[in-house]
Amino acid sequence: MSALERLAKMDRRVMYWAMLLLIALPYAVPLGLPMQISTYSTEFKTTIDALAPGDVVLVSMDIGLGSVSELGGGIIALAKQLSAQGVKVVAVSTVAEGSLVFDQYFRPVLTSAGYGYGVDYVNLGYAAGDETMIASIAENMREVYSRDYAGNDAASLPLLQAADDYSAYRLVVTFDAGTATGFYARQWQAKYGTPVLSVPTAVNFSYFYPLYQAGSVEAILNGPRGCAEYEQLIGAPGLANQGIDALSMGQLVVIAFIVLGNVAFVGERLRRRKQ
């Protein structure tokens, strides 16, 4: 069997092992690969910069725990920037696990900054309905959420009494593994002019980028890469920056196997043609 044939028939587990080991390497030995900050990540940060203490922001956790390895760094970084500026937060979710993500990653930053529940931040949890739910909370939040995630009466929460519809919110930030960015752009930005900021998973970035270019989305982060840039911009490198070297190694492995696969394929065809 020729080398090309062996390459073409290589056990796929070899690729998986190579991928895992090379991805794990930067966590053991940080590589510190250079990273250029994109203009849209800078715009994301400056949009948040413009918020004043006491402003209210709607944070929509439209991701499950599976997407935390991708956007977790961005979640923590946003919580740090908002709490440093004294901005109040109301959290909702169109995904059943979204409220868990908020409680595990966003809430600890707010509580350590001295935020009080019900006054400075609220986690309303999941509500069914997707776009219908997003349109409804813009008009009357307490009609959709009679109780928050912890089971408290929503009417008893001072923050929700003051921020019951779109008019109280300076902007919306959605952490999005699906289509929520489009829903908020249609139901909050197009209808009421509320700026929408999106932190989509990398796979959705290309899909939402035209909305950003057209102004329907005010600012956007490009998945884990964008989260790492955002962490650097606020001066708090964390979860996303730790993973960005591993991500680069993973991409290199994919590129290497695409090249190897094509070399094997073309080489095999040339050999057969000669025969």
Next chain:
Amino acid sequence: MIPALESWVAIGLTVAVLSYVLYRENPAYRMAEALFVGISLGNVVVMAVRSLQSSGMNPLLGGNLTLAIPVALGLLLFTVYSKRLGKLSQWPVAVMSGVGVGLAIRGAAHTYIYDQIKASMQPVIIWGDPMATLNAVLVLAGVVSTLTYFLFTVEGGAGGARVKTTGRYFMMLFFGAMFGQVAMTRITYITGRAQLLVQFLTSLLT
């Protein structure tokens, strides 16, 4: 330092799941898979019931009787399992479709048509900035050729075919970029687990 119990559980389940791709299917993988499906499903059911309570049942029991209509329509969905009453399930589906389409169309016309056309109608020549001019020309060529690709009613001759081919190339570029982003998303699933494994091993050694 001895890691906490939850770290052992996380590592055990991570290794069990990875064993499927790094080794082969085995009982540990199947157990981890069953646990994941069960816990995820349990969480979804609890969240869905709480959502129904929060936005439907609590206000209804509190005196908001108008909610009886959507609740009744929702219950009609279950008639799909009855041969005799099955047709009644078409009513809530019709209402959901109507409301969904009505809501989406209003915003979609603004966001996906008006805003997109407005953003595309930019000057092609930007004096003193050749890169911006090149970018604008590429955007114009991409928009026109891609839209032409979807004109099925007009042949357009050899020139039209060339424009359509150009449109296809622009779309292939987009699909390539999408594939790169998909690869990035999939890799992050492993990066999170790899980080956990390295942290765990480091904590055992220190």
